[in-house]
Amino acid sequence: MGIQQLGVGIIGAGIMGRSHAASLAMDPRTRLVGVAGLPLDSAQELVKGTHAYATDDFTRLLADPRISFVTVATPDNLHFDICRQALAAGKHVFVEKPLTTSLAEADQLIEEVERCGLTLMTSFNHRWIPSYAEAWKRIQAGNIGAPIMAYARKNDRIFVPTSMLSWASNTTCAWFLSSHDIDLVNWFFGETPVSVFATASSGVLTTQGIDTLDAVQAQVRYPSGGFATFESCWIYPDTFPTMTDSFIEVVGTDGVIQLPRVDDQVHLATRDSFSYPRTSIGSDVHGQQLGAVTAALHHMTSCVLGGHDPLISLRSSRDVIATLEAVHRSIASGNPEKVYQ
Known part of the structure; x- marks a missing residue:
């Protein structure tokens, strides 16, 4: 029996988006499907050498049935709207810290997670x-x-x-x-x-x-x-x-x-x-991406595949x-x- 692979989309192609891509490449349980970034060439650069596509519209990733979860590596103030739309599209979410910059927004996301049963984890990778x-x-x-x-x-x-x-x-x-x-x-x-x-x-x-x-x-x-x-x-x-x-x-x-x-x-x-x-946090060791970001993302994959709660609880993020x-x-x-x- 082959390894079950999860299709993943990355939203944000900056420093942390690149770190997410390198970390996902180390996990045979995941397959990068698409990257959304602004400007578009940042996403295009990130998918070079892969079979993933690049887009400047993150909603394209949310509409893609091949994608099981998305990682969000955008500016802090954009987390809420992207996470909200991702959950509504049925995607699990791994989001850079902080979850949101508003308690009211965090509560909306937590309510949606509890309603739909998806996994959402903030990347408190430390x-x-x-x-x-x-x-x-x-x-x-x-x-x-x-x-x-x-x-x-x-x-x-x-x-x-x-x-x-x-x-x-x-x-x-x-x-x-x-x-x-x-x-x-x-x-x-x-x-x-x-x-x-x-x-x-x-x-x-x-x-x-x-x-x-x-x-x-x-x-x-x-x-x-x-x-x-x-x-x-x-x-x-x-x-x-x-x-x-x-x-x-x-x-x-x-x-x-x-x-x-x-x-x-x-x-x-x-x-x-x-x-x-x-x-x-992250380093190349003999051609392999290792470090805290990689460990946190691999933990997220295990939670999605195993259906168990992540180490970083929604309450602790709140x-x-x-x-x-x-x-x-x-x-x-x-x-x-x-x-x-």
């Missing part, structure tokens, strides 16, 4: 980074006692909002960066945040015509009395040796876990620069969105805000 998975296992085993305090930062070079993303004005560094960290710390604590107090700074990017915040810090409290600080910014100078400076610490009643990720155990010095090439909405309400009001009003 849960598949080995060091983070090991940290969760150690916390679950009680190695550091009960978690009481956490600090998580994810700060980008200014290259990201000024050059890498054409849509930085449609999001913030907190939505773009802290969503991963909030998901991880919620997972480590095993709780849903109850309140947030946040502050922010702006001015560097607005002077360059990019209407978004420069930096955010938010203190989040949990029902047990524990708390966490989430820091995000994307105005590091481009001389910083990594695109992202990432660090997480969890302090417990009996110990501490630190997760520095400024390097992925690779230090590269050339005549012109010193850098830390990133490998944990909690991240509710927390980030509270972060931005707190920035606007200058006061602490409840996560769920």
Whole structure:
């Protein structure tokens, strides 16, 4: 008996769309059928050497009966409408984080998933980074006692909002960066945040015509009395040796876990620069795409084929969105805000 193959469509042919394509190519249970991207040539480039087709209209993928699920790798603010239409077309959905940028929109999608019985998973792929998975296992085993305090930062070079993303004005560094960290710390604590107090700074990017915040810090409290600080910014100078400076610490009643990720155990010095090439999210290993994105997508395939619930629950995705909405309400009001009003 041959391997059951799922036809897959990719919506969004940028950095993460390319990562999805490379990851799917590693799984004999999936077959890339089509890629939708704007401009069209981005999709055409992605399907070179495959039997897949390229289109600039994602609804063509949704109408294709050969496609069982779609991956969504578009700007944050476009996730909701694409996911809604995909579910209505009977497709399972794997969507880049965050699920949506609105709790009301997330609730609409969750209601539709519960109605139609399809699988929808947000790509909080950091849960598949080995060091983070090991940290969760150690916390679950009680190695550091009960978690009481956490600090998580994810700060980008200014290259990201000024050059890498054409849509930085449609999001913030907190939505773009802290969503991963909030998901991880919620997972480590095993709780849903109850309140947030946040502050922010702006001015560097607005002077360059990019209407978004420069930096955010938010203190989040949990029902047990524990708390966490989430820091995000994307105005590091481009001389910083990594695109992202990432660090997480969890302090417990009996110990501490630190997760520095400024390097992925690779230090590269050339005549012109010193850098830390990133490998944990995705890397080519002897011609094969490996890393956290690949692992998350393969998990999604297993869930669709096996009919079981994904590791990233809809409730956990919803909690991240509710927390980030509270972060931005707190920035606007200058006061602490409840996560769920």
